[in-house]
Amino acid sequence: MTWSVKPQMDVVPANGTFDTGHQAEECGMPPLPAEARLDPGLAAGACPWLDDYVAFSRQWSPRAYDGFHEAVGLWVLSTVAAGRVMMHFGGERFTSLYIALVARTSLFTKTTTADIGLQTLEDAGLDWLLLGDSMTPQKFIRDLAGQVPADYDSLSPRQQAQVRAQLALSGQRGWYYEEFGQQLAAMMRQNSFMADFRSLLRRMADHREEYAYGTVSRGVDTVERPYLALLANLTPAELHYYARPGSALWQDGFYARFAFVAPPPYEEAKQGMFPKGERCVPSQVVKPLVAWHERLGMPAVQIAGNGAYGGVASQGCRRVERGPARYTGCTATPEVIDAFYIYHDGLLRTVVPSQQTDLDGNYARLSEKALRIAMLMASLEGGDRIEMRHWARAQEIAERWRAGLHHVVGTLAEPKLCSGERDEDRVLRHLERLCGQGQAPTARDIRVRIRGITTPQVEHILGGLVRSGAVGMEMTGRTNRYYVPGSSGALALGKVQD
Secondary structure (H helix, E strand, O other): OOOOOOOOOOOOOOOOOOOOHHHHHHOOOOOOOHHHOOOHHHHOOOOHHHHHHHHHHHHHOOOOOHHHHHHHHHHHHHHHHOOOEEEEOOOEEOOOOEEEEEOOOOOOOHHHHHHHHHHHHHHOOOHHHEOOOOOOHHHHHHHHHOOOOOOHHHOOHHHHHHHHHHHHOOOEEEEEEOOHHHHHHHHHOOOOOOOOHHHHHHHHOOOOOEEEEEEOOOEEEEEEOOEEEEEEEEOHHHHHOOOOOOOHHHHOOOHHHEEEEOOOOOOOOOOOOOOOOOOOOOHHHHHHHHHHHHHHOOOOEEEEOOOOOOOOOEEOOEEEEEOOOOOEEEEEOHHHHHHHHHHHHHHHHHHOOOOOOOOHHHHHHHHHHHHHHHHHHHHHHOOOEEOHHHHHHHHHHHHHHHHHHHHHHHHHOOHHHHOHHHHHHHHHHHHHHHHHOOOOOOHHHHHOOOOOOOHHHHHHHHHHHHHHOOOEEEEEOOEEEEEOOOOHHHHHOOOOOO
16 A cells, blocks of 8 residues: 655745645645635734744754744643633634654754744743653653652752642643654554553643553553644654554654644755854743743642541652643633634545545544644633734644655655665654764764764765765874764864854
8 A cells, every 4th residue: 555645845835725636636635625825914913022032942953844943832832721722612712732843863953843843832941841851651650640759858948849730730841852752663663661652642742630550560650631742753764664654653643642743745945043042931921821821820729748648649648739721711702613614624625535544643633733822822822812913923823844754754655764764864863963972973884883884874975965065074094084064073173153
């Protein structure tokens, strides 16, 4: 079974809309029905904060694929919302987003762009909303259930306040997973202890009232009001084995919960330069997040003493008592409700005739993703009423994500992923690690860390990356040494940008 794909150059206009069916077809995806397309002017003024964030991120990650800036900004908003923005619409709707940045290693600077989002949360004093980098399913659930540190009494008042904040919203967190390809590999390995993540991530996205997870050693951990904003980095080579046509992760709804943000298959890497000086997140990006967080409010929380406490998370002799959840309710204008259904039904009409069912779940959930984006924009603005400008901007973004989905499908259909790009990904990964340790390795230094590849092959791969600008090279004596611009390895060679 194969996908029918026409990988072409990106034809998404700057405003993110497709003004003709032909343009959508050139992007490798079926066009929206005419009645579902919106005038680009409707989105004007929908989210000034996102405009400011994207401008700042473009400045400090000048080589990134443009869609990554917007996606990371929305992940920041989804993280700060922390399950506190809700809409009654056929049930309770919340604003969690799963976003996967998909591109070849280093060429489109996924990590640099994500780091700007992380710094934004830190400068806003909200990085405590984030989970740890990598963890087992048991640790993941334990942190979401809420646990009191064993050394809580010895912490400073400031540290204790942060612990209480984390416990108040323990089940509503953000998570940045830089090496998500490794997570996929471990999750799909037979009998792997990481396999539980396959169902965990699906259930976290569905916003049940609680999620109970039982183990023999720990008993049952219960997550109250589970909510997760996930940002993941992936390469096409990492997806290749787990996103083939007919893959179980397409069929069981796992991938359907993700927005895939990806450059077109033949997008050229940018050659932008970093600005001079220290990277500082501007006040017009930080202050609205702080004000929004304060307006959303926090559930009351108390850390009580010894003894069991029914229905709450516990750690040793401690127990956590939480007050009622704090929700800010969103509403929508009648025009927005109509537009939601028109977009949703239009998407279904485009995918139903296809004999390839892998993307059915992604198409069916795109309107839900757009609604969550519109809720975030309206709530951040302070009105909590979704107006047509919010919906129009959200639908534009959803259409860019639909294009990204097809870009991923198109890239995965290319046979070269089976060898060349996977080798390139491995070479870059080891180069980045060595440069991060202050080294500027030779091709042989990298080759000895990778099985099944020769030194001339590594040199050939590095030569192409040097020509693209993603990697630098310095000759020391008769030896070529390689470095990632801006890394500790570059500094060791004296390669400091002017």
